Amino acid sequence: MNGAEGRKCILILTADAGSGHRSAALALEAAFRERYGTQCTPIVINPLRAASTPSFLQAVTEDNYDEMVRKDPALYELSYWLSDSIATAAIIDQVVAVMLHDTLRGILDEYRPDTVVCTHPIYLEPLNFVFDRGGRAVPVVSAITDLVTVHTLWFNPRVHLCLVPTEQVYRKAVRRGVPAHRVHITGLPVHPRFAAETRPQAEIRRELGWLPDLPVALLVGGTRVPRVGEIARLIDRAGLALQLAVVTGGDEALYRVLSATRWQTPTYIYGFAENMPALIRASDLVITKAGGLITAETLACGRPLIYCSAIRGQETGNVKYVVSAGAGDWAPRPQLVLAHLIRWLENDAELLRQRSLNAANLGKPHAAYEAADLIWELVTSEPVPLRPGPNLRTAAMFPLLASVQVSRMFDRLEQDLRNLTDSEMARLAVWCVNQIETVSDLERIGRALRDRMSKVAADHR
Numbered sequence: 001m002n003g004a005e006g007r008k009c010i011l012i013l014t015a016d017a018g019s020g021h022r023s024a025a026l027a028l029e030a031a032f033r034e035r036y037g038t039q040c041t042p043i044v045i046n047p048l049r050a051a052s053t054p055s056f057l058q059a060v061t062e063d064n065y066d067e068m069v070r071k072d073p074a075l076y077e078l079s080y081w082l083s084d085s086i087a088t089a090a091i092i093d094q095v096v097a098v099m100l101h102d103t104l105r106g107i108l109d110e111y112r113p114d115t116v117v118c119t120h121p122i123y124l125e126p127l128n129f130v131f132d133r134g135g136r137a138v139p140v141v142s143a144i145t146d147l148v149t150v151h152t153l154w155f156n157p158r159v160h161l162c163l164v165p166t167e168q169v170y171r172k173a174v175r176r177g178v179p180a181h182r183v184h185i186t187g188l189p190v191h192p193r194f195a196a197e198t199r200p201q202a203e204i205r206r207e208l209g210w211l212p213d214l215p216v217a218l219l220v221g222g223t224r225v226p227r228v229g230e231i232a233r234l235i236d237r238a239g240l241a242l243q244l245a246v247v248t249g250g251d252e253a254l255y256r257v258l259s260a261t262r263w264q265t266p267t268y269i270y271g272f273a274e275n276m277p278a279l280i281r282a283s284d285l286v287i288t289k290a291g292g293l294i295t296a297e298t299l300a301c302g303r304p305l306i307y308c309s310a311i312r313g314q315e316t317g318n319v320k321y322v323v324s325a326g327a328g329d330w331a332p333r334p335q336l337v338l339a340h341l342i343r344w345l346e347n348d349a350e351l352l353r354q355r356s357l358n359a360a361n362l363g364k365p366h367a368a369y370e371a372a373d374l375i376w377e378l379v380t381s382e383p384v385p386l387r388p389g390p391n392l393r394t395a396a397m398f399p400l401l402a403s404v405q406v407s408r409m410f411d412r413l414e415q416d417l418r419n420l421t422d423s424e425m426a427r428l429a430v431w432c433v434n435q436i437e438t439v440s441d442l443e444r445i446g447r448a449l450r451d452r453m454s455k456v457a458a459d460h461r
Contacts, residue, residue: 007038007039008036008040008114008115009040009111010040010041010115010117011107011108011113011117012043012044012116013045013117013118014046014118015046015119015120015122016048019291019293020145020293023190023191024119024293026044027191027192027367028119028143029042030192031189034192035372040114043111047103048122050107052106053099092153093126104123104127108138113138114138114379115138115160115378118143119189121142121153121154122153124140124154124158125153125156127140128158141161141163141375142162143163143189144164144169144188146315147292147321148320149314150314155173155176155178157177159182161184163186163374163375164186166321186364186374187367188293188295190300190368191277192368192369194300194301194365195369197277197281199278207278208268209268210245210268214241215284215352216242216244216245217235217242217243217287218279218286219235219245220249220287220288221246221254222251225289225309227309227334228246228248228254229257229258231337232246234335236263237264243265243267244268245268247270247276248269252271255269255271280297280301280303281303285305285306285344286298286303286306287341289310289315290305290310290311290316291311292314296364299362302356302359302360303356303359304352305327305329305359306337306341307330309332322359322362325358325361325362326358327359327361328355
């Protein structure tokens with residue numbers, strides 16, 4: 001495809017587990033079109049939706065995601081942390097590589113890209129699997145879509161570029177074996193529209209039909225954001241000198257209820273909003289869940305956040321990141337949201353101004369451009385193909401290299417873990433599994449675990 005048009009083909013692979021992965025992909029696509037539109041063709045594809053992809057994989061990765069997050073967040077958190085170890089990541093890589101092989105090979109044959117950018121980690125090792133079996137390769141880029149708490153699957157040591165949002169993720173990428181010179185801090189890619197929206201706040205408010213002088217709290221909901229209606233009504237009854245704008249996203253039932261509500265506070269209700277850059281810029285603060293995308297978009301606009309919820313596991317790091325920088329507060333109950341809001345507005349909104357300054361310091365509105373420039377530099381250079389390093393994760397792709405000995409060592413460790421009963425030992429087990437990257441690590445952790453179990457048993461006698 002690239003040869004026929006005389007342009008470089010930038011293939012961006014994404015998924016629809018939540019909105020952040022696709023939004024990052026679309027942000028990169030827009031940045032490429034704006035920066036290098038005459039020289040390249042960016043294409044966004046979700047391989048999980050291909051006819052050749054097993055329906056089971058699509059169901060586990062996308063279709064059941066919202067349901068698990070909403071109905072059983074504790075189970076989701078457990079599954080997240082259990083799958084975050086090097087050993088478990090190796091197993092996931094091996095299974096998914098086999099399931100996605102035909103799909104990815106077909107996509108690569110059809111588009112013949114000059115590089116592949118992944119905004120979801122599930123494709124990274126399967127791409128290596130296809131390249132190794134086919135005898136050819138193109139550069140692979142991982143564009144990470146979580147701000148702090150990032151799953152091990154993202155850190156594939158064979159990527160040519162690993163684009164990370166924060167210093168914390170940079171350090172984890174290097175610890176997980178990605179060469180430091182291939183890791184770049186760009187920020188989480190937000191759509192170029194956020195950098196382009198520079199109009200004065202008063203002008204945007206006039207366009208939206210909002211009052212020009214009263215502060216505005218923007219409450220951003222959706223199908224995975226609980227208690228949005230309760231928070232909105234609590235703020236409305238508080239009698240504060242402010243306006244309230246509510247975006248319900250894909251929650252159509254909530255949109256109908258709030259649209260029919262009689263409000264005491266000037267209140268504006270929106271469904272699925274296409275003009276988020278204008279809405280956030282016109283507001284003074286944002287109340288929402290701790291998703292990576294909405295966090296990055298809000299900070300890119302220099303607005304602080306009050307977090308009303310967070311998905312356990314991947315989003316808790318976002319809360320710590322923003323709160324520790326003084327750019328937001330954590331309020332897991334509606335009453336706490338109101339308490340923080342009152343505190344931000346008192347003393348002539350002194351705290352709100354400070355939070356806003358801190359948010360602007362964290363924001364990276366040009367992240368998509370920075371990422372596109374780095375990828376373009378890679379595409380137009382002569383990259384050296386990478387070879388897999390000798391670790392358990394890559395060895396798992398080649399069972400003969402993994403050896404019977406390693407399998408037996410894992411079996412022994414599994415038997416030891418089954419005997420754990422006390423909470424201290426359970427925490428130790430999670431730590432142990434996360435340390436395993438090589439065969440020697442496996443031996444060392446096995447010995448340490450058995451020594452600890454013997455000590456605990458002796459103490460109990």
